[in-house]
Amino acid sequence: MFEIPKTMKAVVYRGVNDLRVETLPVPRVGANELLVKVAVCGVCPTDIKKIQYGTVAPPRVFGHETAGTIVRVGARVRGFAVGERVGLHHHVPCLDCHACRHRAFAQCAQYKRTGITAGFEPAGGGYAEYVRVLAFCLPGVVKIPRKNSFMDGAMLEPVNTVLKAVKRLNVLKGDYVWVAGQGPIGLFFTRILALRGIRVIASDLFQNRLRLAREYGAAYVLDAAAAGFAESIQRITRRAGLDAAVIATPADVLVKQAFEFTRGAGQILLFAHTKRGQELAVDLARICVDEKDLMGSYSADFTLQHEAARLVFSRRIDAASLVTHQFALNETAAAIALAARPTPESLKIVVAGK
Ligand SMILES: [Zn+2]
Numbered sequence: 001m002f003e004i005p006k007t008m009k010a011v012v013y014r015g016v017n018d019l020r021v022e023t024l025p026v027p028r029v030g031a032n033e034l035l036v037k038v039a040v041c042g043v044c045p046t047d048i049k050k051i052q053y054g055t056v057a058p059p060r061v062f063g064h065e066t067a068g069t070i071v072r073v074g075a076r077v078r079g080f081a082v083g084e085r086v087g088l089h090h091h092v093p094c095l096d097c098h099a100c101r102h103r104a105f106a107q108c109a110q111y112k113r114t115g116i117t118a119g120f121e122p123a124g125g126g127y128a129e130y131v132r133v134l135a136f137c138l139p140g141v142v143k144i145p146r147k148n149s150f151m152d153g154a155m156l157e158p159v160n161t162v163l164k165a166v167k168r169l170n171v172l173k174g175d176y177v178w179v180a181g182q183g184p185i186g187l188f189f190t191r192i193l194a195l196r197g198i199r200v201i202a203s204d205l206f207q208n209r210l211r212l213a214r215e216y217g218a219a220y221v222l223d224a225a226a227a228g229f230a231e232s233i234q235r236i237t238r239r240a241g242l243d244a245a246v247i248a249t250p251a252d253v254l255v256k257q258a259f260e261f262t263r264g265a266g267q268i269l270l271f272a273h274t275k276r277g278q279e280l281a282v283d284l285a286r287i288c289v290d291e292k293d294l295m296g297s298y299s300a301d302f303t304l305q306h307e308a309a310r311l312v313f314s315r316r317i318d319a320a321s322l323v324t325h326q327f328a329l330n331e332t333a334a335a336i337a338l339a340a341r342p343t344p345e346s347l348k349i350v351v352a353g354k
């Protein structure tokens, strides 16, 4: 049904800021594995960080927001067929270890292993024509309904990460939550919180993103560079303060502001501070006496996959509408460069097709 070539194009990370289009063998799959022909792979900030700072050793093929078509099914795999369109998750927890029993799936040793590869040390592999899905990642494969696109399928992973973070917040209908940063991730926060009846205050430097935040359900939008920002938050919350603040852009000053703007027992959730070594002075009485929680969330929650899929496939979150730029596989370096330095117009960037 599908002719599978011997070799394929892949974008190989060869060192800091060094991505090369190379010809690699199409991965061979074992009896418990799948081979998927990649249709779309989203560009994610965590990959950009690895490429720009060289936090992992080369060579690797990155790209983990992957959707495509199953082209080969290992002899012992059940429940999947050649030709099915799927969204992939490159991390799947064991559901059995100490971390998993505490629902801290992102800290599970199995979860930390990457189970999808286009060759070399598994690193997602989505910036290639074909990927091999290892056995332990099969429970993370989600079938894309007929009415939905590959683009929708590629959005499951990022939406899942946001859904997981939102579930960590102790917020009630009508609460005020500030979402700082309205890139694709910030917009997903705005949307999911708005769907839950939260009054979202969305901020960003780009007007275009603020307009979208409105469309996504933000009750208030604030230009982050405007004078009187703090006063606006005060006014909106009638001087009671925020119930929570989500920091979806890695600016430390926002964390400081979040401590000021939240009310007692409010939560401050960091979602973009993924670079190690960033430090910040915090008045610890704000945590002890004011009972404010400083927390983080990272990566996806496997158990929320179907909920994330329902949100995306039903278009309650029209995630694919945030895709502003599509690059061919051999232009992956340009896709990553744009994602690393977003323009006022750019939002979600994907690599799709040859
Ligand atoms: Zn990602």
Ligand SMILES: [Zn+2]
Binding pocket: 093, 094, 095, 096, 097, 098, 099, 100, 108, 109, 110, 111
């Ligand atoms: Zn585990």
